Amino acid sequence: MTTTSPDAIVSAAPPGPAAFLLRNRIFDEIAVGDSASIERTLTAQDIRLFAVLAGDAHPQHMGAGDVASAGMHGVIAQGMWGGALISAVLGTRLPGPGTVYLGQTLRFLQPVHVGDRLTIAVTVSGRDEERKQLTLACTCVNQHGQMVIDGEARVLAPTVRIERTATALPEMRADAGGDGLPRLLAHVRPLGAIRVAVVHPCDALSLGGALDARAAGIIEPVLIGPAAKIRATAEAARLDITGIAIEDVPHSHAAAARAAEMAGLGQVEALMKGSLHTDELMSAVLDARAGLRTRRRLSHCFLMQTPHYPRPFIITDAAINIAPTLEEKADIIRNAIELAHAIGVEQPKVAILAAVETVSPRMPATLDAAALCKMADRGQIAGGVLDGPLAFDNAVSAAAARVKGIDSPVAGQADVLVVPDLESGNMLAKQLEYLGEAATAGIVLGARVPIMLTSRADARDTRLASCAIGALLAHRWRRTPP
CATH class of the missing domain: 3.40.50.10950 (Rossmann fold)
Known part of the structure; x- marks a missing residue:
């Protein structure tokens, strides 16, 4: 059996807009047992883009509502996302450019979660000399060695050598x-x-x-x-x-x-x-x-939604408390959990942010994060799942957390981001709004009435969304006053 290495197919090209050269393997060069593979880590953006292309906005894929947390234990990829990766191996690795897809069978054996790293492999299992067709066994295996997809593909292999540059794909964004x-x-x-x-x-x-x-x-x-x-x-x-x-x-x-x-x-x-x-x-x-x-400290919550994250999330506090103490941070978290409950998140995942994910006596934010998590363990902060310290990338990217070896129920799927101080929080929120295309609403909690707090530069949509959140809280507090 021979193994096709990526270097045999994708080689460096001269500097310029195209960085790589794709070279196919013609039918006569391919034997039974030849194989090729790629690796890919599933991100939330992959799921959103696939949903845009397929029109599949099911809550299990988009992270909306209770469905996302039931049965499949979190946001999962559309099954055909893995199927598309098999197509990518066939079209770029084996046989490569010029391949014509004839048929495909697939079995979906395990869900694929955000942060999972798949090895997608194809192996030639049959050759039809007369028709120049190949049959290939197809597998997708996750980082735990579990088979998540298997199946079989039939292709018409190229008979003419093709070399072409691997140009960059156009940038795509979900709504x-x-x-x-x-x-x-x-x-x-x-x-x-x-x-x-x-x-x-x-x-x-x-x-x-x-x-x-x-x-x-x-x-x-x-x-x-x-x-x-x-x-x-x-x-x-x-x-x-x-x-x-x-x-x-x-x-x-x-x-x-x-x-x-x-x-x-x-x-x-x-x-x-x-x-x-x-x-x-x-x-x-x-x-x-x-x-x-x-009895609570007043604090501000930004409720945000960005195309680069699969669900709305809260940033706090970025407008009221300049340098909150540990006790004040506890109230900031309690207020954010109350807002999360109001918008339908029954058990919000709270990431307490710092510059690093390890506790260091030289970085007070990491000490506060550790203490807040222990307070939650002892029931002093209730209604959510807390973890920290977490760097921002670990809080919102399961792939980043996996690379750093972080095993956490919050990492990569935070509903609430608790910032160390007002300056960092305000800059984070404004960056997401102006550079990350985030839609926002601003609300202050901790008083007996909700306070819609927006910047004088905020657009009318932001003010309208803030009013809607304020109204939602006011109706909730009619039944259960703060």
Whole structure:
């Protein structure tokens, strides 16, 4: 038996746009027993791209809902993803370019999970000299030596030598979850609109965001700020505020105080930040006279969805707590778990981030992570599964975790990312938003009402999504007050 090595088929080419030369093997050069193989690690992006091409958005593949965690124990690949890799071996390795696929049988024996590394091999088991056809046994074996796919392929082998450059494939991306906001609104709208104090909506974006949420049927806004300025903003932006209640106060500080007072009295069920600084609003919420404080520390959660990760996730805290202590981080995690429960994640996986995945006394974030995990073990933090310290790559990539030898129920599938401090969290969230095409919503938890907290630069979709999350929490807290 001879073995076809990759070097026999893919050789270096001169520098330039194409880095490799593909060379086939013609029928007369191939004997029974010849084989070739490739290796490939399954990533979440592979699953999303295959779903785009096949139109297969089943929850087991996309990581949505309870189905993903039932039966198959996590997000799994579409069966034909492995079949496509067999095709890749035939078309690039054995026989290579010029091969014509005639038929394929496959048996799917084991699920393939994100992070699994497959060895995909084909071995010639039969030759038809007259028709120049080959029969090949096909196998896919995971990193544990388990057969996940086997089968048989029939091909028409090339009879003419073909050499061609292996040009790079065009970049492909899955949709950035563009249906996420409509689905969220469709879920929240039947619950009914909640009354929301919109604090100092004196620019077009914040005022327009409140009106969008009203039009979507999820909030009934009360505009709090200088009435003349609010009306002038509406007129300049051609926004209709007819019939909407306005609480006339002289400036942004007074608007924040009045909004907090109304929330404390139960006159509104949520607060929405307008065109004022975050610290102005938070100072009013924390004022003991407002009656909005709970035993929990206030913290901010970014709920994000990006095309490069199979499900929505939470980043916290990236807007309120600058350098949180261990005790404050515990509350930050409790708040994030509560948000995860509200959006339907029954047992969120919480990754406590640091620069490395090992505990080091020289890196306080790693010590905090270890202590927080022990607190969870002792029941001081409940409702989720915690692990840390985890570097960012290990938290979101099962393949990266596997390479580093990390065996963790959280690694590669985190629902919550707990950052060491505000600066790192804010930069991470903004990078994902501006460079990673993430859709975002911002919410503050830990008070007696949810607070929709967005940046003054945020788009109207972000404000609308934040209102929807706030409304979801408000309805939940009617049954179980924070």
